[in-house]
Amino acid sequence: MDKGSDGLRVEVTEAGRFYLQHGHHPDDPAFADDGESLVPSEPSTPYSERPVARARRVKAQELVQRLVAEGYVRFADPDDDEVAEWRRVVNYAKRHGMEPECKRIEKVPYGRLGLEFFLAEGPHPNARSQRPGATASGVPVPSRLASLHPIVAALRDDEG
Known part of the structure; x- marks a missing residue:
């Protein structure tokens, strides 16, 4: 990747193409010697x-x-x-x-x-x-307030 005059330029390297084709880096030691894997090819134990x-x-x-x-x-x-x-x-x-x-x-x-x-x-x-559904309201709010606690009334009437 190098920076050109109009931004960044990205290209796949030869090692990158090898990886895309074979699924491993060409210098990976597990795949040395004739390209055969040193890792067993049998599926691992679940x-x-x-x-x-x-x-x-x-x-x-x-x-x-x-x-x-x-x-x-x-x-x-x-x-x-x-x-x-x-x-x-x-x-x-x-x-x-x-x-x-x-x-x-x-x-x-x-x-x-x-x-x-x-x-x-x-x-x-x-x-x-336990989470509320998409249609559930987070906090039930009454449509009309009646007989307020004095503190709630004071908060309602507070201009600040």
Whole structure:
């Protein structure tokens, strides 16, 4: 790309044409030696069958079972890695529909450094299902005001 008198000029380079034709840069080391890929051509294992996903699914199932049975699960003093892992487990449960019907998993602090999970009723207040429809008014406004509170009347009458 170089700048001409009337603006910018862009052109595809030889390496760019190669990329468009072959799907990789000509100097990519994975495609060195006779142009064959060093990466296996077999499809990769689906995410749901990878060890991390399987372990997370098991943890999520166990967490949901404990929440249903006990009502809450507490961790008194988890380290940062444990908090991050449990957050991922809860996200996995939510993404894969593992929460009990009409319930959602919530997290709150427990004690000074602890963590507590519990099942709350209904959808999350910020869930898409809770958003008003396109035709819904954000705030209902009466067409006629009667018997105003004195403060509201003062605001109405205020010129400023």
